[in-house]
Amino acid sequence: MDSSKKFIIVSISAAVLLIILVSCTLAYSGRDNTLMSDKSLNLEINGFNVELPLAEDGAVYDAVSLSSVTANSIKLKNDVGAVVKINEKSIGTGKTMELKLEQLAAGELIKIEVGNEKDKRVIYLRTLSSQLPEMVVTGESPYEGNYYATLSSGGAVLYELNATGDVVFYIAKSEEDANGESYWDFKKHVLEDGKIRYSYQRSYPSPSAAAFSDYTLGERVILDENYHEIETITLAESENASAGDLVDGHDFILINDDHYIVSAYQLKMVENIPANLSPDPMGSKVVSTLIQEVKAGEVVFEFATNDYPELYTLSTENNYANSSNKTPNYANLNSMTIDPVDNNLICSFGNLNTIMKINRETGAILWNLSGAGDQFGLTEDQKTSKQSDVELTEDGYLTIFDNATNSGQTRVLKLKLDEVNKKILEYKEYKVPGHTTVAGGSVQKVGDGLEVYTISWGTNTDGLAALTEVDFSSGKKIFEMTLPQGVFNYQVQKFK
Template sequence: MAVLSLTKLLPVLACAMIVACGIYAAMEGDLSESDENRKVPKHTVEGETDLEGNFFISFVYTKNILMLDGKGNVVWSKHEDAPGDGVQTGYWDFKKHVVDGKVYYSYHDQDSKNDKFGLPGFAPGERVIMDSKFREIKRISFEKSDIVEKGHPLDGHDFLLIDLDHYIMSGYLKERVYNIPGYPDGSNVIYSYLQEVKDGEVVWDWRSIDYPELYSLTVTDATPTANDFANEQVDAPDYVHFNAMRLNDAGDLVCSFRHLNTILCLDRTKDTDQIKWKLSGNGDEFGLTADQRTSSQHYVTVDGNTISAFDNHNITERTRIVSYDVNMDTQELLGFREYVVDGKFSAACGAQQHLYDDVFMIGWGDAQKDSVCFCVYDFAQDKALITMTLAVPQNVTYRCVYYD
């Protein structure tokens, strides 16, 4: 193997950092403009709605979060300059919470100093809680448990605030395991860890590696190395890739796992045998046909007995919204609907929300065929009511969502 001397390597590293900084600056805006203007990523908005709430926008690779009104005007934003180490970091999952009638906001603040395990889709950091005036009141990381130390960084994909001292968090952890069939000598994996905290104490948690039946469900629709349990191509495969969670009416946690093509229901009253059912994927228990199953989905939502997801559908590169009417107790599929915007494909991230009638809020995440990051789409009329288009498509949005 050829060895590059330090004196030859330094100019190469310097050039690489200059290029990275240039890309980051382009994502943030025109540096010749005023500081205030350049904080907002360059974009254009076409159309408008009569929605009285706000659109919430977060980005994967830049520390920008935006709040827009129903007409597409920016009404609030937050920005932080790129870190000096050249690592692209973002504010993820900007959202609104209402607790006992009081409004709070939160976002995930990625820290470039934390180990990403080599994963582009992992942003370890802290959850920041703000009051209704956008003043920071709290930062949250993991509490001490049998699995992690207090202060261990969170994953940025999702977060549930039940009240200011009660919340559910997600994390990605790395471990060598010995319960994968066919790998008696062990395998390094990156697994999903979920932790519920109330009044500073861990009241429930869940680890994907405690359920060896999940290993056989891993697919490679989005990531070819997701099932590399031999550790031949990567040090540790991201074999489940958690990316979203919601509570159903029974208080169970309904979660999306991208690399399983599966939505799992977890029982928060149990310490073992916590998986209640599996929807979609190779372990589907609802009798879905091949066409009804998701591929690399994001942003699961639950409304009564209806479960919906932003189905990136990497296997066909035909992104859609899918909606399942189910009986969760008997694992029966009662109805299925899909909604497709022709020509659209999102390779990662993304979100969907049913607003009213056949109108949906759609965040396009890592859109591959254009630079539209979100739209409100009326499927009855087959047209977008409002769209936001980024000037720099590489500045991928993590989530674009709507709150009343």
């Protein structure tokens, strides 16, 4: 080969090499510039999207949801042109890893490294979100079970505490990220077949909820035993509802994966209000309560309060002329439980001041306890007012969280009923001096053979404890948790 041809070949090779080198340089330059300035890491953590900007080295961010009782699922959703490590473990684009955390605590961070040959960023995730309020805990409960709670103010927050008051699971969105969402009624379910499920109400702004700004309309979210979302529940098609209508968030009963009981508030125009209550002659607008039981996708039972005209008379919110209150929520279901003796429903209607048993087959009202229609002979001092929770103990007692707005002294009631003869066999009341709850709150009896109760104080007016576990037989507070002034739980419930 002559020298001129060799020169041409060498020149071409050099040119090709130069193009490759320039391309690589530009690629690295583009990669580094993007990583240093505009790039974000997109993760899916326990089903929630989290975007983490990479502009600032050492930045610390919140996850939406983390757990210390189950492994956390983390998926890398985007390619940032670099190696990504989470707590020293590499993760590829589109891949999912599991991360076990020993505890969720202030100062405990998840380390995320993002880098290539010429650039590197280290950022962090808090294990305990800054959206959770500071909780001051005293004592430790010796009784089995964890506490499940939702905040009723600011953002969308639910959390689970163990017996020492440590957060072991949470979902927490800032007010900005929540975009109007709120969470209610977080609880654990042990199904008939032994499976573990969790649920909470996710309420959100929507056109169909516009008339119910004070209520918790939305969808019931079902989580599996690992706290992963598996289903959302709204109303099923029936004579009283359209498929997809929003449900209320005060209470929910999950019997099996395909069998549950929900409630809803419905705006209705009615003409069956007794004349002595001065209804609007053109028809009155009311907020009616609907209870709906669904099994295998079919509605098997419904109860609508507007089908029972006698309930209008019991209400404390009876402006049926629609003059001052355009849509009175005259019944206000806020709690329901199944009586295992006869499988019927026991429900608390806060605006009726009444606890009611309802036949789950016929819809018949079997009895009324307290309120203007009381059938058990309660004295005026014994009657409840705006009660917000009713439960059954394993030994057949009825426990009631009585907000007692008539007297101003919130209390816990424990009753034994003779349902056949409509008599009170036992009546006990417990008070914690100074505690007054204007809305929300709940009570559960814990411990065998003892007068120990877990009490959540809802929207209390004294700035005292948000949660108290107390032995009333000794007067001793076993466990107590306090939130910052102005921060409230809707309810706290304890489940084994």
